[in-house]
Amino acid sequence: MGRKKLPQVDADTPERKEERQHPAIEDLFPDRDEEWLGRVRGHLVDWYRGAARSLPWRGDRDPYRILVSEMMLVQTTVAAVVPYFARFLGRFPTVADLASADEGDVLKAWEGLGYYRRARQLQAAARSIVADHGGVFPDDPDAIRALPGVGRYIAGAVLSFAFDRPAPIVEANTRRVLARWLAWGEDLKLPRSQTRLWEAAGRLVPEVGAGTFNQAFMELGALICVPRAPLCLVCPVAGECQARALGIQDRIPVAGPKVPPMEVIEACAVIARADKLLIVKRGPGRLWEHFWEFPTIHVAGPDPAGRSLGGPVDLAEGVRRLTGLGAAIGPPATTLRFGVTTHRVTLAAHPATWIEGEPSPGPGLVAAAWEPVGAIGRHPLGSATRKLLARLAGGG
Numbered sequence: 001m002g003r004k005k006l007p008q009v010d011a012d013t014p015e016r017k018e019e020r021q022h023p024a025i026e027d028l029f030p031d032r033d034e035e036w037l038g039r040v041r042g043h044l045v046d047w048y049r050g051a052a053r054s055l056p057w058r059g060d061r062d063p064y065r066i067l068v069s070e071m072m073l074v075q076t077t078v079a080a081v082v083p084y085f086a087r088f089l090g091r092f093p094t095v096a097d098l099a100s101a102d103e104g105d106v107l108k109a110w111e112g113l114g115y116y117r118r119a120r121q122l123q124a125a126a127r128s129i130v131a132d133h134g135g136v137f138p139d140d141p142d143a144i145r146a147l148p149g150v151g152r153y154i155a156g157a158v159l160s161f162a163f164d165r166p167a168p169i170v171e172a173n174t175r176r177v178l179a180r181w182l183a184w185g186e187d188l189k190l191p192r193s194q195t196r197l198w199e200a201a202g203r204l205v206p207e208v209g210a211g212t213f214n215q216a217f218m219e220l221g222a223l224i225c226v227p228r229a230p231l232c233l234v235c236p237v238a239g240e241c242q243a244r245a246l247g248i249q250d251r252i253p254v255a256g257p258k259v260p261p262m263e264v265i266e267a268c269a270v271i272a273r274a275d276k277l278l279i280v281k282r283g284p285g286r287l288w289e290h291f292w293e294f295p296t297i298h299v300a301g302p303d304p305a306g307r308s309l310g311g312p313v314d315l316a317e318g319v320r321r322l323t324g325l326g327a328a329i330g331p332p333a334t335t336l337r338f339g340v341t342t343h344r345v346t347l348a349a350h351p352a353t354w355i356e357g358e359p360s361p362g363p364g365l366v367a368a369a370w371e372p373v374g375a376i377g378r379h380p381l382g383s384a385t386r387k388l389l390a391r392l393a394g395g396g
């Protein structure tokens with residue numbers, strides 16, 4: 001079988017040139033050729049046309065809406081994103097609306113989705129499009145890759161979905177499908193695995209119809225080539241899959257060594273004064289930046305949220321340093337357990353009563369205020385604070 005080269009496009013920068021220079025089909029898929037490639041693409045896209053889920057962002061060619069959906073979908077399920085997508089675009093329908101919005105409003109619209117850095121990056125990207133591109137979403141790969149928060153995967157999604165450019169996509173679903181097609185027996189986090197998967201994705205994406213192909217590829221991973229027990233019997237490309245041919249599809253992708261989470265202990269004070277509670281706003285450059293919460297101290301373990309006050313302090317002393325208030329701290333009323341990056345946080349919430357002083361924000365904070373319980377939810381809140389509020393209200 002002869003090695004034919006696909007036509008090269010967009011080869012005007014070193015990076016784009018490198019992205020279009022993929023190994024020959026035979027080097028990735030033994031005994032396969034360009035004809036096979038056309039057949040696989042056809043099977044996949046035909047299946048997709050009949051099986052695709054109806055999703056609010058599906059078929060959308062607006063790059064801004066595609067960017068919003070892809071930023072929301074990073075590390076988050078489709079089911080979780082669907083209601084947020086419509087609400088967010090209702091609130092910020094255009095790049096210009098998002099660029100000019102108050103950051104607190106953007107965080108509030110994102111509240112509950114997690115990974116709030118993405119919300120900030122999305123707004124920074126909108127501001128860059130307004131400032132650097134006159135408010136018009138660029139269609140140049142380098143300009144898209146230069147937007148805050150836009151890596152190779154999201155750039156590929158925008159380029160192929162919005163502009164039908166032949167840009168590959170490797171994300172959670174396509175990574176798994178590719179690993180099985182290639183019968184790739186190495187940890188996918190290894191750099192050489194990443195390189196190989198991007199090479200294969202780049203070789204598979206067609207010059208025309210790239211957006212539909214990429215969506216079909218992702219949908220196959222979401223619906224058929226699922227993480228556990230892939231549905232090979234109904235897979236439209238089962239005949240082309242090397243893992244299936246070898247009967248090893250259940251063992252791919254290979255799992256890397258599991259690192260146990262690091263334990264973190266924190267404590268917070270829910271300080272009451274008459275019918276109000278004290279909340280504080282986190283300052284810039286820290287986890288939960290610009291979110292509101294109850295005054296919280298780091299007690300033990302690593303300190304991923306940057307709450308340390310320079311040494312061990314009890315909660316009463318911590319509250320004094322963080323807010324300037326004297327408070328009588330009670331025993332913990334409830335405890336939350338939640339994950340933060342590679343950490344497992346145990347947060348004990350202590351009811352407390354105001355004794356003296358007026359609130360003023362201490363280290364790492366930019367505001368402190370008394371709020372009626374019913375008004376606290378108007379502020380951007382992290383999931384732990386929302387859960388505590390629900391428990392205080394008897395709902396969680």
Ligand code: SF4
Binds near residue numbers: 225226231237239242
């Ligand atoms: Fe995935 Fe099975 Fe299809 Fe291979 S045959 S791509 S393992 S569903």
